[in-house]
Amino acid sequence: GLIGTINYVIEDEIIPAGQTTPESAEINMFLSKMIERGISACAMEVSSHALALDRVYGLDFDVGVFTNLTQDHLDFHRTFEAYLQAKKILFDSLKQSAYAIYNIDDPNGERIVADTKAMRLSYGKSERADIKVKDVRLGFEGTYVVIQTPTENAFEINSKLIGEFNVYNILSAVAVGYALGVEYEDIKKGIEKLENVKGRFERMISPDGYTVIIDYAHTPDALEKCIDTILKLKEQTGGGKLITVFGCGGDRDKGKRPIMGRISTEKSDITVITSDNPRFEDPEKIISDILEGVKINSVYYIFVDRKEAIWRALEMAEKGDIVLIAGKGHEEYQIVRDVKIPFSDSQVVLEFFQTKRKV
Incomplete structure (x- = not known):
């Protein structure tokens, strides 16, 4: 079974997720259903909100996994330290026979597991x-990685997942399998069978020969x-321009807006700034917050309407270019005030491609 940001999965039943981690009663209802259907394991994404x-x-x-910790959800937690302490609750509550698996390369990894009673595995x-x-070898077609565990000679994995961040996802999956005593061949098969996750570095190829990445x-x-993953892959393939489309959510951590403006305009050839779930805020005010961080003399455009922003970015793209559409990923809605309006980045891209084919 699975409980996560995109869907809740109980055998063949797929339920669209309302929250990353549902309310207590719902969680127990889902777990009960899994047991009734003979499911023996559940992977659950546990949010900091759920822990707090x-x-x-x-x-x-039986197993807790810490991936990384960066600025997010400060509208709820208020401080980064409070955010960290919320994440830490999961590991502090693990029993002695459980495993606390953590990313040792993350500066907060060892703090997160410092007080756990569980067995640690990094x-x-x-x-x-x-x-x-x-x-490790990265490419637009996937990732080749050789992994060493404490008890096994190094073994190879050829994954369809793309990007350095997915190397860490693969490592964490191997660590979970190792902790649970899963055979290496089964770990390898499971990871290699996995296709790209919807809205997570999802690649679409245009009829004109440029690449769209939805993340x-x-x-x-x-x-x-x-962006760094795209730039590394672009170096290998000799790609063209990087055009980045993004916005920032309303009624959420405002401190990240100028930082994201700086990152995109420093690293992209062209940035298109737009809306992303404005909620009860004025989209133009959110964009003005983003603009406070943009690099001087960088090339950027503003289109408040997200569909127009995506189409304009695609119109700018030429063969060999990469268009990154960031922020919404798998989401199939745009939140304006308290209304969810149907909207999908990938659907907008497909509509553009179909229009181009008709011309």
Whole structure:
């Protein structure tokens, strides 16, 4: 079973997610259904909100995984330290027989597991990691990685997942499999079978020969990692311009807006700034906050309407270019005030491609 940001999955039943981690009663209802259907394991994405609000209080986790910690949700937690302490609750509550798996390369990794009673297992590129990378090759077609575990000779994985951040996702999955005693061949098969996740570095090829990447990156760190991944891959392929489309959510952490403006305009050839779930804020005010961080003399355009912004970016693109559309990823709505209006970045791109084919 699966409980996460995009969907809740119970065998063949797929339920669109309302929240990353649902309310306590819902969680227990889903877990009960899984048990009734003979499901023996559930992967659950546990949000900092859920931990702070005790939604998972009393749940008996066998494995907890810490991936990374960067600026996000400060509208709720107020300070980065409070955000960290909320994440830490999961690991502090693990039993002795459980595993606390953490990214040793993240500066907060060892703090997160400092007080856990569980067995610790680290992963990363560091030589100190228990599960570590021995070799890696990145490409637009996927990722080749050689991984060393404490008890096994290094083994190879050829994954369809793209980007350096996915190397860390692969490492964490290997660590979970190792902790649970899964055979290496089964870990390898499971990871290699996985296609790209919807809205996570999702690649679309235009009829005109440029590439569109749709990604959920909506924090400074995620946007920077996404752009850096594209730039690295572009170096290998000799690609053209990078055009980045993004906005920032309304009624959320305002401090990240100018930071994201700076990151995009420093690293992209062209930036298109637009709306992204403005909620009860004025979209133009959100954009003005973003503009406070833009690089002087950078090339950027402003289109408040997100569909227009995407279409204009695609019109600018030429063969060999890459258009990154960041912020919404898998989401199929735009939140204006308290109304969810149907909207999908990938659908807008497909409509543009179809229009081009008709011309």
